[in-house]
Amino acid sequence: MGLIVQKFGGSSVADSDKIRNVARIITETYRRGHKVVVVLSAQGDTTDDLIAKANEINPKASKREMDMLLSTGEQISCALCAMAIERLGCPVVSLTGWQAGMKTNSVYGNAAIKRIDAERVLAELDKNAIVIVTGFQGINKYDDITTLGRGGSDTSAVALAAVLKADLCQIYTDVDGVYTADPRLVKDARKLDEITFDEMLELATLGAQVLHNRSVEMAKRYNVKLEVLSSFSGQPGTKVKEVAKGMEKTHVSGVAKDKNVARLALVGLEDEPGIAFKIFSLLAKNNINVDIILQSIGREDSKDISFTVAKDDMESARALLEENREAIHFDRIDVSDNIAKVSIVGAGMVHNPGVAATMFEALFNAGINIHMISTSEIKVSVLVDAADADKAVQVVHSKFYGEINGQ
Amino acid sequence: MGLIVQKFGGSSVADSDKIRNVARIITETYRRGHKVVVVLSAQGDTTDDLIAKANEINPKASKREMDMLLSTGEQISCALCAMAIERLGCPVVSLTGWQAGMKTNSVYGNAAIKRIDAERVLAELDKNAIVIVTGFQGINKYDDITTLGRGGSDTSAVALAAVLKADLCQIYTDVDGVYTADPRLVKDARKLDEITFDEMLELATLGAQVLHNRSVEMAKRYNVKLEVLSSFSGQPGTKVKEVAKGMEKTHVSGVAKDKNVARLALVGLEDEPGIAFKIFSLLAKNNINVDIILQSIGREDSKDISFTVAKDDMESARALLEENREAIHFDRIDVSDNIAKVSIVGAGMVHNPGVAATMFEALFNAGINIHMISTSEIKVSVLVDAADADKAVQVVHSKFYGEINGQ
Numbered sequence: 093m094g095l096i097v098q099k100f101g102g103s104s105v106a107d108s109d110k111i112r113n114v115a116r117i118i119t120e121t122y123r124r125g126h127k128v129v130v131v132l133s134a135q136g137d138t139t140d141d142l143i144a145k146a147n148e149i150n151p152k153a154s155k156r157e158m159d160m161l162l163s164t165g166e167q168i169s170c171a172l173c174a175m176a177i178e179r180l181g182c183p184v185v186s187l188t189g190w191q192a193g194m195k196t197n198s199v200y201g202n203a204a205i206k207r208i209d210a211e212r213v214l215a216e217l218d219k220n221a222i223v224i225v226t227g228f229q230g231i232n233k234y235d236d237i238t239t240l241g242r243g244g245s246d247t248s249a250v251a252l253a254a255v256l257k258a259d260l261c262q263i264y265t266d267v268d269g270v271y272t273a274d275p276r277l278v279k280d281a282r283k284l285d286e287i288t289f290d291e292m293l294e295l296a297t298l299g300a301q302v303l304h305n306r307s308v309e310m311a312k313r314y315n316v317k318l319e320v321l322s323s324f325s326g327q328p329g330t331k332v333k334e335v336a337k338g339m340e341k342t343h344v345s346g347v348a349k350d351k352n353v354a355r356l357a358l359v360g361l362e363d364e365p366g367i368a369f370k371i372f373s374l375l376a377k378n379n380i381n382v383d384i385i386l387q388s389i390g391r392e393d394s395k396d397i398s399f400t401v402a403k404d405d406m407e408s409a410r411a412l413l414e415e416n417r418e419a420i421h422f423d424r425i426d427v428s429d430n431i432a433k434v435s436i437v438g439a440g441m442v443h444n445p446g447v448a449a450t451m452f453e454a455l456f457n458a459g460i461n462i463h464m465i466s467t468s469e470i471k472v473s474v475l476v477d478a479a480d481a482d483k484a485v486q487v488v489h490s491k492f493y494g495e496i497n498g499q
Numbered sequence: 500m501g502l503i504v505q506k507f508g509g510s511s512v513a514d515s516d517k518i519r520n521v522a523r524i525i526t527e528t529y530r531r532g533h534k535v536v537v538v539l540s541a542q543g544d545t546t547d548d549l550i551a552k553a554n555e556i557n558p559k560a561s562k563r564e565m566d567m568l569l570s571t572g573e574q575i576s577c578a579l580c581a582m583a584i585e586r587l588g589c590p591v592v593s594l595t596g597w598q599a600g601m602k603t604n605s606v607y608g609n610a611a612i613k614r615i616d617a618e619r620v621l622a623e624l625d626k627n628a629i630v631i632v633t634g635f636q637g638i639n640k641y642d643d644i645t646t647l648g649r650g651g652s653d654t655s656a657v658a659l660a661a662v663l664k665a666d667l668c669q670i671y672t673d674v675d676g677v678y679t680a681d682p683r684l685v686k687d688a689r690k691l692d693e694i695t696f697d698e699m700l701e702l703a704t705l706g707a708q709v710l711h712n713r714s715v716e717m718a719k720r721y722n723v724k725l726e727v728l729s730s731f732s733g734q735p736g737t738k739v740k741e742v743a744k745g746m747e748k749t750h751v752s753g754v755a756k757d758k759n760v761a762r763l764a765l766v767g768l769e770d771e772p773g774i775a776f777k778i779f780s781l782l783a784k785n786n787i788n789v790d791i792i793l794q795s796i797g798r799e800d801s802k803d804i805s806f807t808v809a810k811d812d813m814e815s816a817r818a819l820l821e822e823n824r825e826a827i828h829f830d831r832i833d834v835s836d837n838i839a840k841v842s843i844v845g846a847g848m849v850h851n852p853g854v855a856a857t858m859f860e861a862l863f864n865a866g867i868n869i870h871m872i873s874t875s876e877i878k879v880s881v882l883v884d885a886a887d888a889d890k891a892v893q894v895v896h897s898k899f900y901g902e903i904n905g906q
Binding site for chain 1 (some may be wrong): 553568597
C-alpha cells in the first residue's frame with residue numbers, strides 16, 4: 093500500500109491494444125491497494141507525425157507554436173488511456189500538464205520543470221481516482237504551453253514522484269530493464285537487477301536510451317526509487333537506487349554506444365596560455381555542449397585541440413570557430429561525424445585501473461582503432477570509427493562478460 | 500479599421516494548402532489595418548477520427564474524457580495556422596479555449612459558454628498580434644476541458660465577437676453564402692446578399708447547415724453582424740443582420756431540407772385532459788426535443804398524437820413511451836424515420852397567407868404526399884417521405900424562384 097508513479101513510453105501506448113494492456117497494468121496496481129499516478133507519452137509516431145505536419149507548413153515555426161502543437165500528442169494518449177481504465181471499472185481522471193500544475197521555465201521545446209502545484213493531483217488521489225498526467229509538458233508563467241524536449245516524459249514522472257513523495261517510480265518501456273549492453277547487438281547481454289543512479293546516469297548520457305538523463309539526475313537529487321521495466325513481459329525490471337546491493341563481481345555494469353557524436357580538431361593552434369578557455373567559453377556562450385576534449389602537443393610551437401559535440405552542433409561549432417579564426421589563431425579545422433563513442437560504465441572502476449586496460453586490449457585484439465579516450469570515476473569512453481562501433485561493443489562486452497561470464 | 504472575428508470551419512483548414520490559404524485571408528485582413536481574432540475548427544475529419552479511436556477503446560467513454568480527447572483537434576489546427584501566419588511575416592499567437600478565457604458550464608460534450616475572460620486576447624491584440632483561438636471548446640469551473648458540441652466553433656466565434664464588440668464576425672465555410680436552396684440539389688438556387696437573424700435561425704434549425712443555430716441566436720441577442728462566405732471563392736458572402744434591406748420581392752428567403760427527423764405516432768389515446776402535457780413533459784424530462792406536434796381526432800372517444808424528434812432520439816422516445824404505456828393509455832406506437840422535413844423560410848410570410856398555399860400547390864402538382872404540416876411566423880414546414888425530399892425542395896424552389904424568377 094503506497095503511492096506509485098507509473099510512466100509508459102510511446103511504444104507502450106502505440107495502438108488500442110497496447111493502451112488496453114497499459115490500462116490493465118495500471119488497474120492491477122490500483123486493485124492491489126496502491127494510489128496510482130500515471131504519466132504517458134504520445135502514442136508511437138504521433139510526435140514525429142505532428143513535426144512533419146509543421147515542417148510542411150513552416151520549417152521555421154516558432155518553438156512556442158511547436159509546443160502548442162506537440163502537446164496534443166500526450167493529451168490524446170492520456171484521454172484514450174483514461175477511457176480504457178473506465179472500461180475496466182476503476183475511477184480515473186486524465187489531466188493535461190497545466191491541469192496537473194506542471195510549471196516550467198519558458199524555454200519552449202526544452203523547458204525545465206520549476207515546480208509542481210500538485211493540489212489537483214492530490215485532490216483526485218483523495219477521491220480514490222487513478223490520475224493520468226500528460227508527460228513531456230507544462231506551462232510557463234505566461235500560461236503558455238511548453239514541452240520538456242524529447243524523453244521529457246521520464247522527467248515528468250520523476251518530478252511528480254519527487255513532489256508526491258511516491259514510494260516508487262516505475263518507468264515502463266519496450267525493454268525489460270537495463271542491460272550490460274544493447275541486447276539487439278550483443279546476444280549474451282545480461283539484464284541488471286540493480287544499478288546505481290551514477291551508473292545509470294553515465295549509461296543514459298552515453299546513449300543507452302533506456303532513461304532520459306535529466307530524469308535520472310532528478311531521481312538522484314530527490315532520491316526517487318526508480319524501476320525500469322517492460323510493459324509487455326510482466327517480469328521484474330532493473331531497480332535504480334542510491335546504492336545498489338549485490339553488485340556484479342566485475343566492475344563493469346554496462347557497455348554503451350553513442351552514434352550522435354561529431355569530432356572537431358583545431359590543428360596548428362599557437363601554444364599560448366588561455367587558448368582552451370577562449371575556445372570552450374566561446375562554444376559554451378553559444379550553447380554548444382562539448383563532451384570529450386583532447387589536447388595534444390603538435391609540431392614545434394603549436395598544439396592541436398580535439399573535442400566532440402552532438403552531431404547537430406557540428407556545423408554551427410565549425411562556423412563559430414571559423415568566424416573567430418583571427419582571435420583564436422589556428423591553421424585549420426578538421427571535422428568528422430563518421431565516428432561513434434563506445435563506453436564502459438561501472439561504479440568501482442576508479443579503484444580498478446585494470447578495467448580500462450582490459451577494454452583497450454579487447455579493441456586492439458579486434459583491430460579497432462581508438463581516436464580519443466576519456467575517463468571518469470565510473471566510466472571509460474573511446475571514440476572509434478562509426479563502422480567499428482557495433483563490433484567494439486561486442487568485443488568489449490564479451491571481454492568482460494564473455495561466454496564464461498568472468499574476466 | 501476595426502476588429503474582425505474570422506471563423507474557418509474544418510473543410511477550410513483540411514490540409515496544409517488550405518491552411519496556407521486561410522493564413523493568406525487572415526494576413527490580408529490584418530494588413531488592411533484591422534485587428535483580427537480567428538476561430539478555427541479541427542481539420543477535416545480529425546474529430547471523426549478521434550471519435551473512432553475512442554470507440555475502439557471504450558464505446559461508453561465518459562463525456563469528460565471525450566472532451567479531453569476531442570479538444571486536441573482544434574489545438575492542432577490553431578498551432579498549424581499560427582505557423583503558416585508566422586511564415587507570412589505577421590505577429591501571431593494561438594490560444595486554447597482555456598488560454599482565451601472561454602468559460603463554460605459543465606455539460607461535457609454540449610457545454611454552453613457562460614462568459615469569456617478576454618484579458619489575454621485583448622492583451623495580445625494590444626501587442627498587435629493576430630490571435631488564433633480554438634473553436635468548439637472551453638473550460639468549466641473545475642478547470643476541466645469542455646466542448647460545445649458539433650458546430651460549436653460558430654458559437655465560439657460569435658461569443659468572442661460579442662465580448663470583444665467586434666465590428667464584424669465572418670464565418671468562412673465551403674459555400675459562398677446562404678442560398679435560397681441547397682445549390683447541389685437545385686441548380687437555379689440563388690445566393691442571398693442579406694438575410695435577417697430570424698430567417699437564418701429558421702434555416703439553421705431546419706438543416707441548411709450553413710451556420711450552427713446557437714451561434715445565430717447568440718448573434719441576434721448581442722446584435723453581432725455576421726457574414727457567411729467562402730474561404731475559397733474570394734467573393735462577398737451573405738450578411739446576416741437584424742433587419743435586412745433590399746429583401747427579395749418574394750417573401751421566401753430559402754427552401755431547406757432536414758433528413759434528421761423521425762416521426763412517432765401514438766394511436767388510440769384516451770381523450771382525456773392533460774394527455775399532451777403528460778407525454779411531452781415526460782419526453783422533456785428525458786432531454787428528448789420534440790419538433791412538430793400534430794394532434795388529430797381519432798375514432799370515437801380516442802385521439803392520435805404524432806410528433807417528430809431527431810433520428811437519434813427515436814428509439815429512446817419509443818422505449819420511454821412504452822415504459823409509461825399504463826400511465827398514458829394508448830393502443831400502439833407507430834414510428835418512422837424514413838421521412839424528411841422540407842421548409843420554406845421568409846420574414847414576411849405571416850402577412851402573406853398565399854405563401855403556404857403556393858408551397859402545397861407545388862407539392863400537389865408533383866404528386867408528393869404531405870404527412871404533417873407546421874407553420875410559424877416565418878416558416879412553413881412539411882413532412883414528406885424521405886424519397887420525395889429532394890424533389891420537394893426542387894419543385895418548391897422552382898415555384899418561388901422558377902426560371903422566370905417570379906411567382
